[in-house]
Amino acid sequence: xxxxxxxxxxxxxxxxxxxxxxxxxxxxxxxxxxxxxxxxxxxxxxxxxxxxxxxxxxxxxxxxxxxxxxxxxxxxxxxxxxxxxxxxxxxxxxxxxxxxxxxxxxxxxxxxxxxxxxxxxxxxxxxxxxxxxxxxxxxxxxxxxxxxxxxxxxxxxxxxxxxxxxxxxxxxxxxxxxxxxxxxxxxxxxxxxxxxxxxxxxxxxxxxxxxxxxxxxxxxxxxxxxxxxxxxxxxxxxxxxxxxxxxxxxxxxxxxxxxxxxxxxxxxxxxxxxxxxxxxxxxxxxxxxxxxxxxxxxxxxxxxxxxxxxxxxxxxxxxxxxxxxxxxxxxxxxxxxxxxxxxxxxxxxxxxxxxxxxxxxxxxxxxxxxxxxxxxxxxxxxxxxxxxxxxxxxxxxxxxxxxxxxxxxxxxxxxxxxxxxxxxxxxxxxxxxxxxxxxxxxxxxxxxxxxxxxxxxxxxxxxxxxxxxxxxxxxxxxxxxxxxxxxxxxxxxxxxxxxxxxxxxxxxxxxxxxxxxxxxxxxxxxxxxxxxxxxxxx
Amino acid sequence: xxxxxxxxxxxxxxxxxxxxxxxxxxxxxxxxxxxxxxxxxxxxxxxxxxxxxxxxxxxxxxxxxxxxxxxxxxxxxxxxxxxxxxxxxxxxxxxxxxxxxxxxxxxxxxxxxxxxxxxxxxxxxxxxxxxxxxxxxxxxxxxxxxxxxxxxxxxxxxxxxxxxxxxxxxxxxxxxxxxxxxxxxxxxxxxxxxxxxxxxxxxxxxxxxxxxxxxxxxxxxxxxxxxxxxxxxxxxxxxxxxxxxxxxxxxxxxx
Numbered sequence: 001x002x003x004x005x006x007x008x009x010x011x012x013x014x015x016x017x018x019x020x021x022x023x024x025x026x027x028x029x030x031x032x033x034x035x036x037x038x039x040x041x042x043x044x045x046x047x048x049x050x051x052x053x054x055x056x057x058x059x060x061x062x063x064x065x066x067x068x069x070x071x072x073x074x075x076x077x078x079x080x081x082x083x084x085x086x087x088x089x090x091x092x093x094x095x096x097x098x099x100x101x102x103x104x105x106x107x108x109x110x111x112x113x114x115x116x117x118x119x120x121x122x123x124x125x126x127x128x129x130x131x132x133x134x135x136x137x138x139x140x141x142x143x144x145x146x147x148x149x150x151x152x153x154x155x156x157x158x159x160x161x162x163x164x165x166x167x168x169x170x171x172x173x174x175x176x177x178x179x180x181x182x183x184x185x186x187x188x189x190x191x192x193x194x195x196x197x198x199x200x201x202x203x204x205x206x207x208x209x210x211x212x213x214x215x216x217x218x219x220x221x222x223x224x225x226x227x228x229x230x231x232x233x234x235x236x237x238x239x240x241x242x243x244x245x246x247x248x249x250x251x252x253x254x255x256x257x258x259x260x261x262x263x264x265x266x267x268x269x270x271x272x273x274x275x276x277x278x279x280x281x282x283x284x285x286x287x288x289x290x291x292x293x294x295x296x297x298x299x300x301x302x303x304x305x306x307x308x309x310x311x312x313x314x315x316x317x318x319x320x321x322x323x324x325x326x327x328x329x330x331x332x333x334x335x336x337x338x339x340x341x342x343x344x345x346x347x348x349x350x351x352x353x354x355x356x357x358x359x360x361x362x363x364x365x366x367x368x369x370x371x372x373x374x375x376x377x378x379x380x381x382x383x384x385x386x387x388x389x390x391x392x393x394x395x396x397x398x399x400x401x402x403x404x405x406x407x408x409x410x411x412x413x414x415x416x417x418x419x420x421x422x423x424x425x426x427x428x429x430x431x432x433x434x435x436x437x438x439x440x441x442x443x444x445x446x447x448x449x450x451x452x453x454x455x456x457x458x459x460x461x462x463x464x465x466x467x468x469x470x471x472x473x474x475x476x477x478x479x480x481x482x483x484x485x486x487x488x489x490x491x492x493x494x495x496x497x498x499x500x501x502x503x504x505x506x507x508x509x510x511x512x513x514x515x516x517x518x519x520x521x522x523x524x525x526x527x528x529x530x531x532x533x534x535x536x537x538x
Numbered sequence: 539x540x541x542x543x544x545x546x547x548x549x550x551x552x553x554x555x556x557x558x559x560x561x562x563x564x565x566x567x568x569x570x571x572x573x574x575x576x577x578x579x580x581x582x583x584x585x586x587x588x589x590x591x592x593x594x595x596x597x598x599x600x601x602x603x604x605x606x607x608x609x610x611x612x613x614x615x616x617x618x619x620x621x622x623x624x625x626x627x628x629x630x631x632x633x634x635x636x637x638x639x640x641x642x643x644x645x646x647x648x649x650x651x652x653x654x655x656x657x658x659x660x661x662x663x664x665x666x667x668x669x670x671x672x673x674x675x676x677x678x679x680x681x682x683x684x685x686x687x688x689x690x691x692x693x694x695x696x697x698x699x700x701x702x703x704x705x706x707x708x709x710x711x712x713x714x715x716x717x718x719x720x721x722x723x724x725x726x727x728x729x730x731x732x733x734x735x736x737x738x739x740x741x742x743x744x745x746x747x748x749x750x751x752x753x754x755x756x757x758x759x760x761x762x763x764x765x766x767x768x769x770x771x772x773x774x775x776x777x778x779x780x781x782x783x784x785x786x787x788x789x790x791x792x793x
Contacts, residue, residue, distance in 0.1 A: 308638070311638040387624050535589075
């Protein structure tokens with residue numbers, strides 16, 4: 001071992017110490033709050049592996065029903081690539097290379113080669129963990145489908161690691177490129193948009209692949225019949241599976257060679273990007289003078305609000321303008337809605353009786369689910385912040401905590417829920433070709449969404465921007481919210497269409513009942529917010 | 539005024555504040571001293587409403603911080619040890635936010651924050667985001683936000699940290715003048731020279747308990763030493779600085 005380190009010109013002691021610290025830092029980001037440190041870390045890692053493991057179910061399903069090995073392998077590597085990509089892009093890509101490294105390590109006696117070895121090792125461990133978790137289920141399928149096939153399973157695992165490596169190298173190269181053309185000021189913003197795009201594609205791909213293509217399509221899809229699939233890099237790495245299954249055809253061999261060429265080219269492209277010198281460049285430009293922000297407008301409308309609402313509005317406005325993560329948290333709701341609509345198609349008019357077995361109900365349900373998904377997401381975006389420690393100001397001033405909580409709800413409703421409903425109403429008017437039906441339907445969905453928002457806030461009243469962003473917990477929470485929202489959407493939709501929409505009296509009665517419930521919830525929320533000691537999270 | 543009576547607070551097995559009793563009167567600048575981990579920050583956090591005590595009571599401007607927290611906070615200005623503020627806001631917006639939380643009338647608050655920002659030399663940077671500010675500029679914003687609502691009681695934790703010499707000089711004079719107006723000031727710092735120079739009375743705590751109180755001269759006399767540094771070291775159990783230094787040098791040579 002010592003010989004290898006000596007040959008690489010890497011300081012073994014420094015490498016071990018720095019790698020330990022780096023992995024601890026990477027995985028400590030996964031810790032959950034209110035748990036003892038050790039258990040917290042273990043649980044968080046276990047939870048992450050579970051989430052990544054669940055992401056592997058779809059490619060496993062595809063591998064199970066697909067007849068074409070190349071296609072099945074390509075689907076698996078696609079999922080691995082998306083998951084690795086999403087993870088690496090979290091936190092402005094600091095997983096890949098951190099400008100702060102220079103400040104911490106720049107004055108220490110560490111060579112660029114040792115630093116390179118540490119970064120590469122840390123990234124490979126992280127990538128390896130993700131690739132293993134995502135590939136576990138499909139590899140199991142490749143092992144047992146149609147008899148025992150260990151060579152195919154090993155090839156699939158190698159394919160997962162290889163595509164993970166390629167994605168990692170590509171991300172490093174991309175950062176180098178972005179830094180060069182975007183500059184330090186825009187680097188974070190670009191990174192966040194890229195992260196957003198990658199995540200949208202990953203989630204969209206997940207749904208479209210599992211639900212859109214359909215079982216029959218996947219069973220009949222064959223890459224071997226078309227040369228066009230060779231243009232897709234996922235196929236190149238997926239070809240390992242075909243090789244493992246004994247398919248030594250020209251397209252498969254070509255694909256495998258292309259994958260090797262890609263890894264080699266990327267490795268050559270990044271060159272010394274992971275050096276301490278590169279971190280120095282990043283740190284230097286990142287700490288350089290940034291472009292002064294344009295003067296904020298006075299916002300006369302703010303003067304119309306009461307004190308607590310004004311305070312919340314000020315914070316929301318500034319976060320919306322300057323906090324890319326906050327903005328992305330809100331913008332990310334749009335592709336989710338679009339994705340649901342793509343899956344379900346244009347919703348049918350629920351007031352018009354349809355013959356048959358009720359086909360089309362599912363279409364409207366997904367829209368409903370998308371809307372019910374909105375309030376919890378908005379609320380989460382509004383109570384979490386990277387600057388959560390600054391919330392001390394709410395505790396040392398005579399601000400009414402209950403009012404601050406309710407103001408947050410009002411701001412969400414006024415500036416985000418209502419515009420979203422307006423957009424939905426426009427789409428429904430187009431889909432139903434009946435303005436009245438569309439507006440009534442939107443109004444009921446809006447009232448339900450508002451009630452859900454109230455219930456969420458009532459159950460856990462929190463001050464705005466006062467909680468830390470827990471990225472890993474967020475992923476799990478989003479998943480849970482999506483399931484609950486879908487179920488709630490199903491129930492609400494059935495109640496609306498099968499009972500409430502049957503008569504005008506029922507609609508009026510239901511609307512009055514919802515409004516009364518809103519008033520009651522408002523009172524309860526206020527009382528709970530007043531009674532609950534919202535402690536400062538330091 | 540500030541009154542603290544038999545105040546206690548523990549974190550797990552560690553007792554951070556242990557039956558602490560002390561007071562600060564109007565017109566007084568109290569230097570609140572103690573070594574690291576003595577319980578100063580915990581005491582300050584209880585007074586400002588950031589923490590709840592386990593037992594005992596504390597009042598600010600005559601209002602119990604647990605029974606009438608809003609009344610107490612209305613009269614309180616606070617400068618925390620770290621100037622952690624919402625970075626995405628501009629300096630002006632942050633003061634606007636604090637003014638709103640104190641329910642200041644918007645028009646007069648606007649004028650007041652413009653004056654304060656100008657006086658602290660932040661007039662040109664008031665529309666810049668705080669994340670672009672230097673440490674000293676951030677500290678000035680926090681100080682301005684503590685003064686914005688003209689509080690009766692000021693609690694300052696290392697307020698001069700990061701300030702340039704000129705601003706620090708202004709700040710010290712400002713504190714004297716505010717005390718002269720009858721405001722109550724509690725000043726926590728590790729820089730004993732500053733405390734000695736501007737504080738009218740000093741309280742030293744250690745392990746959550748009050749060790750001594752009085753003027754700098756009284757504390758020195760009671761400890762039988764010539765300077766506040768020495769008195770502090772003696773009262774808080776620190777060994778002789780010369781001996782510690784000798785041990786450190788010896789340890790370095792051994793290694």
